[in-house]
Amino acid sequence: MTRQSSFFGTFSLLCTTTIALTVSQISHATEFKVVQEKAPANPPANANPSLNDLLRQGRKLVDAGDYENAIEVYQKAARLDPKNPRIFSGIGYLQARKGNFQESVEFYQKAIALDPKNSDFYYGLAFALGNLKDYQGASTAYRRSIELNNKNLNSYLGLAVILYQQNDYNTALRIYQQVIGVDPKNTQAYSLMGLVLMQQGNYSAAVKALQQAAQLAPNDAKIKIKLGTAFVKNGSLKEGLAAFQDAARLEPRNGDLQFEIGELLRKENELDKALEAYNKTVFFKPNLVEAHSAIGDIQLQKQDYLGAIITYRRVISLQPDNADAYYNLAIALKERERKDEAIQSGKTARDLYQKQGDNEGVEKAETLLKELNK
8 A cells, every 4th residue: 555645745736826925824813804985875965976876876786796897887977077086996996896807906006006005005005915926016115004003903914914915924923913912802913923924934922823823713713723723833733623623613614624634544553544534535535636536545444445546546537557456456356365456456457666766656556466466
């Protein structure tokens, strides 16, 4: 029995997505706030009646989630009132919500040109620039937002993420500590601090930060996943498993999470429970090769050779060049006394190992073939 990766090698489906923080992730984590970007809900009494109607109509469309038509309405309003920065910032906000970040930048820049001292406009601009991976521009915009309003904690959090992207981890940590100093119950600051500490390899400190975040937000599955990751990276497998299981109760349909639970249970030799977790994984992620392979490995270990045959054939259908799957299939077929099929599978495994430059694989496949040809 063999797998292509060790436990810690495959411990990546969640870890990489958890640690590989992106500007988009932090932006959603901080909930890109709607300050006054939606344009006035109650237009000035002396405004053009047509403008009033457009602004009210646009607000209704935004509230209904119809951003496309809301943008069109606000663009008409901007033509009637081209000196109203709120309208342009409203369009910038909606473009960002639609993922049109270049367009968002352009409209926020128009709003800033009309009102260069509005902290929120710079925050919106920084958000869009960050998603365009213009980290230098985003950093400048976040810093300007902070200069104009040093109480805008979301700008501090956004700046810290940009610094993270630029590998300036120490400064990012100082900013998170600064946010916590102002707002000791800021869940996002603790959560993001934990990620930065993990990136630095300081897993024990990451655990503490993420425990604080989990205490502040006990129903946030993503924080529990991060905490579980930190525990495992720190060598505390049982605590990591408990955190993942807590997260799974909150996100029962998360296939990647079920896979990591299976990996931890298997590491603890809880094979039946691990099998249950892997089966849940493939129910939600039917094409996840690693999960099917893990099921097959456990079936071999438990001497369920017929089940292993079915499973490894599924793996091969998903990944035809998987040499390990052919090798393990050959073992299962051998145990079921299906010698000719086992030989064929063993030969395919040998050829694939050879093609992939895996000399150890070639050697074990040859050994198996010799046994089969006796």
